[in-house]
Amino acid sequence: MPSKLILCLSLACRLLASPRAGLAQPSHAPHPADTPARTRLSREEALADLDILARRLRAEAAYIELHQARPCEALERLKARLPDPLSVADLTRDLQKVLSPIGDCHSSATSQALDGEPGLWLPFRLAPAQGGIVAVTRENNAFAEPGFPYLAALDGVPLRDWLEAALKYEPVGSATQNLYAALKGIRRLDILRRDLGLAASPNVTVTFANAAGHHKTTALPCRTRFSNFAKLSLGDNRLIGKIGYLRLPAMDDALIPETIRRMAAYRDTDGLIIDVRGNGGGTYGLMRTLFGYFRPAEASPFVCNIAAYRLAPQFKTDHIEYRPTHRRDWPGWSRDELDAIDAAMRSFSPSFALPEGQFSEWHFMVLTRQAHHFHYDKPVIVLCDEACISATDGFLAAFSELPRVTLMGVGSRGGSGSSRSARLPHSGISITLSTMASFRPNGDTFDGKGVAADVHAQPPPEDFITGKDTVLEEALKRLN
Numbered sequence: 385m386p387s388k389l390i391l392c393l394s395l396a397c398r399l400l401a402s403p404r405a406g407l408a409q410p411s412h413a414p415h416p417a418d419t420p421a422r423t424r425l426s427r428e429e430a431l432a433d434l435d436i437l438a439r440r441l442r443a444e445a446a447y448i449e450l451h452q453a454r455p456c457e458a459l460e461r462l463k464a465r466l467p468d469p470l471s472v473a474d475l476t477r478d479l480q481k482v483l484s485p486i487g488d489c490h491s492s493a494t495s496q497a498l499d500g501e502p503g504l505w506l507p508f509r510l511a512p513a514q515g516g517i518v519a520v521t522r523e524n525n526a527f528a529e530p531g532f533p534y535l536a537a538l539d540g541v542p543l544r545d546w547l548e549a550a551l552k553y554e555p556v557g558s559a560t561q562n563l564y565a566a567l568k569g570i571r572r573l574d575i576l577r578r579d580l581g582l583a584a585s586p587n588v589t590v591t592f593a594n595a596a597g598h599h600k601t602t603a604l605p606c607r608t609r610f611s612n613f614a615k616l617s618l619g620d621n622r623l624i625g626k627i628g629y630l631r632l633p634a635m636d637d638a639l640i641p642e643t644i645r646r647m648a649a650y651r652d653t654d655g656l657i658i659d660v661r662g663n664g665g666g667t668y669g670l671m672r673t674l675f676g677y678f679r680p681a682e683a684s685p686f687v688c689n690i691a692a693y694r695l696a697p698q699f700k701t702d703h704i705e706y707r708p709t710h711r712r713d714w715p716g717w718s719r720d721e722l723d724a725i726d727a728a729m730r731s732f733s734p735s736f737a738l739p740e741g742q743f744s745e746w747h748f749m750v751l752t753r754q755a756h757h758f759h760y761d762k763p764v765i766v767l768c769d770e771a772c773i774s775a776t777d778g779f780l781a782a783f784s785e786l787p788r789v790t791l792m793g794v795g796s797r798g799g800s801g802s803s804r805s806a807r808l809p810h811s812g813i814s815i816t817l818s819t820m821a822s823f824r825p826n827g828d829t830f831d832g833k834g835v836a837a838d839v840h841a842q843p844p845p846e847d848f849i850t851g852k853d854t855v856l857e858e859a860l861k862r863l864n
Contacts, residue, residue, distance in 0.1 A: 662769065
């Protein structure tokens with residue numbers, strides 16, 4: 385945990401050199417329509433729920449040994465200090481802190497009580513940018529403080545301290561994950577003020593900065609609803625001169641037909657840009673649809689993911705085959721695919737040891753050329769940013785292995801784990817955990833590392849308010 389905090393703060397300090405969803409985001413877990421949300425419960429009920437969570441962690445959590453975080457011991461310490469009665473929202477936050485140091489970037493604790501809790505929020509949007517953390521209006525058309533685009537401090541406390549406080553409610557991971565998660569968290573002011581020992585107030589004192597290192601401090605009224613991240617204006621699929629531009633906003637199989645049509649239209653272009661900025665994942669169909677275009681016909685199949693799942697009693701033998709990820713003895717493999725699996729396993733050495741007897745045998749995701757593929761042999765740039773995680777991690781990892789492909793932007797957050805959710809019966813808190821340990825062929829986990837960009841590129845602050853896309857322009861220059 386400390387090393388991950390250092391990574392987060394180190395990156396944040398570099399960003400600020402010039403001048404956890406649990407806190408900020410509503411839960412998307414389903415709630416029974418006829419069951420009102422509980423806001424309080426007895427200590428006895430809370431203890432029963434914590435016992436259930438401890439059993440789930442021991443039986444299902446794939447990354448419980450990744451950082452030796454000892455969450456079950458943290459649960460025992462939490463039990464010892466529970467009041468009677470207690471707030472479900474407070475218990476939800478306590479469980480977020482228990483899950484945070486595991487390093488499972490799909491993990492979460494959410495509840496209706498937390499979602500419906502009144503709170504105070506920053507009155508502007510945030511995003512990482514060149515030089516620091518940019519603050520823009522909620523309309524995304526101006527800086528929150530004209531002439532001072534960067535956020536430097538809140539209530540007189542430096543931004544790095546707010547980041548550290550917010551990260552306690554979020555799963556720690558790569559430097560990208562830590563900064564992204566902490567930025568989500570600091571939008572919720574009242575809870576973090578309590579944690580930082582600051583006075584409550586309906587206003588927030590904000591210190592902004594510019595590139596010259598000058599500062600301006602002003603008091604603004606807090607909001608009672610959160611604001612999302614600041615957004616760039618990203619275009620649609622199109623030809624840009626002799627360069628094809630393919631925008632993938634989500635890893636959504638519904639985009640496959642259009643993607644195939646676009647690749648046919650871009651066949652004779654001089655280069656291709658695939659833009660996955662802002663893509664938070666989904667399924668793996670687009671990766672399988674696209675990958676084969678960039679491999680010659682004689683290339684062997686490629687093993688892009690090696691994984692094993694926890695042997696919990698409720699998990700069936702086909703627990704992760706939906707991805708699709710199969711055992712070596714799966715009858716659907718071709719001879720070439722089996723040869724590729726055997727070759728991958730001769731050099732595979734996982735970066736952390738899976739406890740003996742607790743995981744399935746290894747499963748494999750293999751990418752093979754399909755009937756619609758032709759060989760696109762021109763240079764390709766894949767644009768990525770801080771939002772990329774989950775299936776987008778897998779996409780970036782696979783494309784990073786291709787010889788004429790350059791990843792440009794910011795490294796991904798890192799998360800791959802076949803997550804499953806369950807609701808604790810008394811509190812109604814929904815717990816999500818990764819049930820699969822997932823590795824790249826080089827043995828690295830996605831969680832805790834992400835996929836690095838070959839060429840680092842971030843938008844300048846002005847891009848968030850003008851509609852300009854400097855990173856795309858730089859990609860076009862490289863291809864042209």
